Amino acid sequence: MNDTHHVSEQNTIYNTRKEVTQIFQVNFFAMCLLKTFPWDLLERELQSSKTSDVILEILEKTCLNAVCRENPPSLKYRRRFLTELIKRHETLEAEPLDALYEALGEVMCAQEVDTCYKTYLLPSGDAVSLEENVAHISEGTTGLVTWDAALYLAEWALENSHIFKNKTVLELGSGVGLTGIVVYRSLSPTKYIFSDCHPTVLQRLRVNVTNCITNCNSMLVCVEQLDWQNVTDEQLQRIHADTIIAADVVYDPDIISGLVKLLARFFSYKFQESHPDVYIVSTVRNPKTYDCFKTELEKAGLKHDIIKDAVPQVFAYNRVSTLEMIKIHA
Secondary structure, eight states, rough: HEEEEEEEEHHHHHHHHHHHHHHHHHHHHTTTOOSSOOOOHHHHHHHHOOSSSSHHHHHHTTTSSHHHHHOOOHHHHHHHHHHHHHHHTTTTTTTHHHHHHHHHHHHHHSSOOEEEEEEEEEEOEEEEEEEEESSBBBTBSSSTTTOOOHHHHHHHHHHOOOGGTTTTHHHHHSSTTTTHHHHHHHHOOOOOEEEEHHHHHHHHHHHHHHSSTTTTOTEEEEEEOHHHHHHHOHHHHHHHOEEEEEEEEOHHHHHHHHHHHHHHHHHOOOOSOOOOOOEEEOOSHHHHHHHHHHHHHHTTTEEEEEEEEOOOOSSSSSSTSSSSEEEOOO
8 A cells, every 4th residue: 555655756756857858948049038847846746756856857958958959049148048047956955967057057158149959859759949139129030039929820730731741831920930841841732932032031031941940842841032012913823822831921011012912912813723821920029010911801801700710739939929820812
């Protein structure tokens, strides 16, 4: 009886520890805010086990992990993470862990760079590591980081594979490429066309696509420079998209007109037997700007439906922000 109880207790501790270390790993590689980590669960585990084992497991799954060696989060982030981990370990009143201080010493001596990596785990267990800029806005663009709307769009796509499977997909404003890489690797489109217009964003996008998609065949995957104001009829005909998607492209009143005119052209040209499916996800930061977008759609003779599907969260990010997804049609 006592032995059975002891085994059950050990299994509970093991499951909790495994859960805690997994959450820490996922959050760490996605560079989530430190306050969103389950520090309370870690403290409970430390008090329950009275050993430093869980701290070492977290260290091995994060800063000492092979993924971190190859595609590391920013130095500043790793410094803060290790400092917080040391602080939590000190509450145990145990002997200092050399591995923790060695890891901190290594990042304290390293020189900060402008780029870092965020790594997201797919449901299959595969990892997608993206090179991004440390700053949210740099070189006059916001396109060098992954935004929440792109993560949400990728999650929605995983739940709606029929919209992408065996289809030619065009993504507008691809940024660093998270959504498209997830769609291409998981949902078997016939062809996927990443697009953007900023030269630096396109350069970063090409690097991420090459690194994240093995045997990248230009007939199946391509990165296009697409200036919404100056897209030619030949470009539209060549793209010939069945599905068009975009995330976080409605943030600046100055670009709304060009976006809407481009969408209207996709619905007006006769080179396709049927209209494409068009889906846009937006983080509504400024309601006036977003309302302006919807007004411009109406003026162009385009209608929209709000998509309210329940979408399971796959990636580590804060979904508190106001996200809205619409389907646009003629």
